[in-house]
Amino acid sequence: MASFEHIVVQSANGVKTITLNRPDKRNALTPELMAELTQALGEAAVCNCGVLVLTGAGPAFCAGLDMETLQSLSAHTPAENRQDAERLAALLRALYDFPKPVIAAVNGPAIAGGMSLATIPDFTLATPEARFGFNEVRVGFVPAIAASFLLRQVGEKRTRELLLTGRKVRADEAMAMGLLTEIVACEELMKSAQALAQTLLLNSPQAMRSVKTLLAKHSRRRLDEELEDAVAANALQRSSDDFREGVQAFLQRRKADWPSLRPRN
Secondary structure, eight states: OOOOSSEEEEEETTEEEEEEOOGGGTTOBOHHHHHHHHHHHHHHHHSSOSEEEEEESTTOSBOSBOHHHHHHHTTOOHHHHHHHHHHHHHHHHHHHTOSSOEEEEEOSOEETHHHHHHHSSSEEEEOTTOEEEOOGGGGTOOOHHHHHHHHHHHHHHHHHHHHHHOOOEEHHHHHHHTOOSEEOOGGGHHHHHHHHHHHHTTSOHHHHHHHHHHHHHHHHHHHHHHHHHHHHHHHHHTTSHHHHHHHHHHHTTSOOOOGGGSOOO
């Protein structure tokens, strides 16, 4: 089994658990973490485990893109921006297409890309303290890749509302939207995830794989097209003046002065 720096992978009783392990950074996403997680998903897909559990170390599940990574994006070339977008798309697609049941045990805030990691799995258990949201528009960014998956979960009206406002959603509201499977007390979260996993292990693994393959097949062609458009939109927005201003305003903890609102000569 591969050795990882930013995630922890454990196996027991037919269940593989992947823990995002940057607690001091609220498990924020970096290119390295995303690459490790994609690799771990690939290995778990072909190992002898029957169920996968995804969780985060510390008080947060995943705070979205790492601040240092975010700050560096404005200096990237178009080719680098596209590569970054493709990396996220590949990770989320690997999670969506994973052939075995996946349980997200959401131990705290799941923001931006972290919300996708929390809600794409087949089952999402979350603590009452968990918060969810796609806040990209607040820094002049576009959650284009996340949108394709969110549309399938909550429909267009809800997707527009969540992506355009960038607001955070409490666990009970996320539950009402259909984004969560269950709200579980913090001290019971991992125990509940493991109990659900053991229940799933009683089912036919071949039948569960067939169910997941069938559901993925229904949307594969359309999702391929959507993600290609999303990667292009994601990469393009990174070179915009609004994105550069939004990132600087966020890092400087000030209100953004959006260039797109300034008078043009």
